[in-house]
Structures are given as C-alpha cells and as structure tokens.
Amino acid sequence: MSARYLVMGLGILFASAVHSHSNVENDTVKARMKAMSDISDNMRVLGKMMKGIEDFDLNTAKSAIGNIAILGAQTPKLFKIEATDPHTEAKPEIWTNFDDFVEKALNLENVALNVESSLMGEDGLRNAMMSIGATCKACHSLYRN
16 A cells, blocks of 8 residues: 555544544543544644655654554553443444454554654655554554444
8 A cells, every 4th residue: 555545544534533523422432532633643743744745854753653652552541441432433342352452552552662763764754654554554444433
C-alpha cells in the first residue's frame, strides 16, 4: 500500500471518530475516544509533513511519534473497564480477547519507540508512518467498528 493511500485512509478513519465523539455520554468511553483522537492528531502531524503540507521538522516528528508511544502504553488501562455507550466504536471482542488487544496496544508503543529512536530525517518518515499505521490497522480491523 502506498503511503499516500495509507495517510488518506487513516485521515478518513480518524475524521469519522471525531464526529462520533460529540454524542458520547460515558466518561470512560470519552477518555478512550480522546486518546484515540490524540493518536490521530499526532499521525496527522506526520502526514502533513510527509505530504509536504508542512515543512519536515525532525523534533516535531519525533515528538508526535513519542506521543503515540505514550498513548499506546496507556491504551490497555483505558480499556480495562468494559464500558459501553451507544456511540462507542469499540467492539465487545476487546474484552473477550483482552490479552491480544493489550498485545496489539503495546506493540504500537514498541513500534513507535523504535521508529522514534531510528528516525534521522525526512527520508525515513514514510517508513515510520507505514510501521505505525500497520499497528493501528492490526488493532482496528479486529476491535473497532
């Protein structure tokens, strides 16, 4: 998959998430959705640099990736309670396969940490986004409506 289509797909995916947050009443679900939106926001920073909309800045890119790692590490705690809301995007399979879900969330953290430490310039941004995006997709394909 080309990076351009990955960025476009992630943008659409995350834009739909932002729209659905306004109707959520459960505070636990709101916190989870906020964290996922924050990951999206950081991916958007990287995507804008990759597409040339924003100038590449190594410190900004590493900061966005570091934020994604932190959010990946927080994800298991955010989903520990099986809270529901009519507008939630979380599938019930999260809690029936919680160990796998946690593994995928921690994989996001690990991939982001590895990408953050290895990113040396704009040339590596595409591969960084592809790696992080693949971890997002691995989880979303199973655990997100």
